[in-house]
Amino acid sequence: MxxxxxxxxxxxxxxxxxxxxxxxxxxxxxxxxxxxxxxxxxxxxxxxxxxxxxxxxxxxxxxxxxxxxxxxxxxxxxxxxxxxxxxxxxxxxxxxxxxxxxxxxxxxxxxxxxxxxxxxxxxxxxxxxxxxxxxxxxxxxxxxxxxxxxxxxxxxxxxxxxxxxxxxxxxxxxxxxxxxxxxxxxxxxxxxxxxxxxLPISRSEQALKQFLRGAPANILVRYRYDAGLAANVRKRLRKTPPAAWSGFEELAAQMRISPSTLRHRLQVEGQNYAGIKDEIRRDLAIDMLLNSQSGVGEISAQLGFSEPSAFHRAFRKWTSKSPGAFRREALLASRR
Structure with missing residues (x-):
């Protein structure tokens, strides 16, 4: 398709x-x-x-x-x-x-x-x-x-x-x-x-005039989730279980682009490979906790973490909560 x-x-x-x-x-x-x-x-x-x-x-x-x-x-x-x-x-x-x-x-x-x-x-x-x-x-x-x-x-x-x-x-x-x-x-x-x-704001009046000339079409395309090279990387990663994700050098080879060029182009978009992987894992974790009955240990394994404690540390970094606490609070909020 x-x-x-x-x-x-x-x-x-x-x-x-x-x-x-x-x-x-x-x-x-x-x-x-x-x-x-x-x-x-x-x-x-x-x-x-x-x-x-x-x-x-x-x-x-x-x-x-x-x-x-x-x-x-x-x-x-x-x-x-x-x-x-x-x-x-x-x-x-x-x-x-x-x-x-x-x-x-x-x-x-x-x-x-x-x-x-x-x-x-x-x-x-x-x-x-x-x-x-x-x-x-x-x-x-x-x-x-x-x-x-x-x-x-x-x-x-x-x-x-x-x-x-x-x-x-x-x-x-x-x-x-x-x-x-x-x-x-x-x-x-x-x-x-x-x-x-x-993040600081550093836009000029002239830049605003250019932005407004293309609005609203420009914000419908340029800042969509599926725009840019980072979107291409995300698409590739989402087709593969996190535990089987390629290293950066291998990914660059698969995309037929040099590692230095890939790194630079991602930086231009304000992205990097580690951050994209982290982003996908976080979104998958939140989605699984909110919309599945899978246990925390099972979710940890599906996301490619070596052990549940590593998943707990990562999730606390993302949300300041443990996976279990996040799921409980979301469940309570949905019942209000």
Missing amino acids: AEPDRRMISTSFVEEALDCLRRHGKPTAPLLESLGLPPVIDRPISAELYGSLWLAVAAEVDDEYFGMGGRPMRRGSFTLLCHCVLHAETLEHAIRRALRFLAVVIEDPSGELLIADGLAQIILTDRGGPRSAFAYRTFWILLHGIACWLVGRRIPIRMVDFRCSEPVQGADYRLFFGAPVRFDQPASRLAFDRSILA
């Missing part, structure tokens, strides 16, 4: 964007025709076309958040948001500013940055019932995309929770984020390593 093209956006996300027009009583066919698209979208479209669709819908209803907030996110709000965070000292300052800005502009949902257990967690609060998965995903795209651009690298996502029930196209969400995804959770949240928050 062919691998999905990372520059393509699934039809389910296209339909959910068009639903904004339908809710406003507007026809979709004229807008689609203006973009050179058929009246019925039956196959994925490019990120560039989806970006144009996003802008066209926003222009039609004067709302860059597809009419899903407590108040409309008027056209130009995304540009103002970028200017608001451009001169923050660190990513933490930028994210806190962005969340305050979005709380003022759309009012609901509102986001809060919490730092705990080795993770930076952005938690969304709704005044009423759960929103759609598409509403939360769009919020994450805007915030994560800006954050990645500010620090010049993709920020690996560790887990994504949705307060809403799983949609029919739930698989599209898991593929998009490339991290453990859970639905029907007490709150919607996106988590990444807290160490990322200390």
